[in-house]
Amino acid sequence: MGEIKTVIVVERNYLMQAGLEAMLMEIPGLMMVKTFTGDEVSLAGHIRKQQADVLILNPLALKEDPIVFLRKLKQIGKMVVFGLMEKETPVNLQSHFSHVLNVSDSKFDLQNKIRSVLHQDTRPGNHNLLSKREVTILKQVVLGLTNQEIADRLFLSIHTVTTHRKNINRKLGIKTVSGLTVYALMNHLVRMEEMGGATK
Amino acid sequence: MLINKNMKLADVIHHDYTLVPVINRFGIHLGFGNFTIQEVCKEHNISTGFFVIILNAFHDPHYFPKERLQSIRLNILIEYLQKAHTDFLEDKIPEIAFLIEKMPGECLDDRKTYLLIRNFFLEYSTELKNHITKEEERVYPYVLKLEEAFLKGETDADIKKQIQDYPISAYEAEHENVEEKLFDLKNIIIKYLPKPKSDKLCFQILREIFSLEKELNEHARIEDLIIVPKVEAMENALKLKGFGNG
Ligand SMILES: [Fe+2]
């Protein structure tokens, strides 16, 4: 199995939350990590902190204007957002979501929809293996270089470096620099001696 | 299962034994016979309502009665959170550290890997410690003072200065996710350990990490969703009241 994708849900109804969780649990590679009811203070901030791959959002749960809220989410970056639509959801709201789940859809349809959308996002093949470029970048990260320094050394744009770093984190399931260091040393990608003063 | 005050505490523990450390935080220890929750609370002089909410919230991640929790005095909530801090630092962390120490004999041949994991966890412990110290030295005392001022309906210069210098929104903005490294550690153990000799110890370590993670989540939920909004409301009320004539 490839890397696990984390899912967060914004939905005010417990029954819906529980239903979503049960449905998501059956899709391999997905893990629901957090539910929000929608009335949290600075919800967008909480969502950002989760760094999830997928967000399932019922716009009716929000306290603020859904369109304004979606704009805030855009700044969070690469997170796939599904709009959860009820009968009462105004039609014009639907158009603001690139992916829509209808509460009245069958389980089969819902799961297929989610699978197909997420599938576009994963490159098939070598799920677990880092590419050569990623290994090079991982080494530099572990040696303590900043994104800017890595970009300069490898003649890449800082944006490209950030993208690579995100992919490394996602593929390995390791997010922190010290976690990556442990991984790199364990797999002999760098040697302890090379680390020099870089640790700490 | 929804826990209520008329249940026997022993039955509740039968149903979910992971609540033992939670009841300990209230000063209740095993050996409570056949007494109900209400009776035990009375004997220990603790608020039954709050106790039942915490048991439920811990037992079921979906249970989080925000309004009822927000009606509870901040000093009671803070006292609970502080006890949880002590648990984390004095029980949970040393337990995991102790298990990791056993790795060389029981599951890893490779000393280097062991040292890497040990150092990683050490780093994590320091991080958690710093997080907690900051809350206990800077945030919690402020929250307590603020509640007092709010209840008395009077502000002093000290409080005013704090509301301006370090309001609760500043804490919220920098309140980081302390579970991140734990997540990494789980993956290192699950996916990347070079051929462990035995999985038994790793399983124990994982069990402790998952349990710590669950408690940290529960803890942060109270900090973020109860303490922060409640304090924010008090700050605003005090600003409206005290700052005008002050
Ligand atoms: Fe805390």
Ligand SMILES: [Fe+2]
């Ligand atoms: Fe905290």
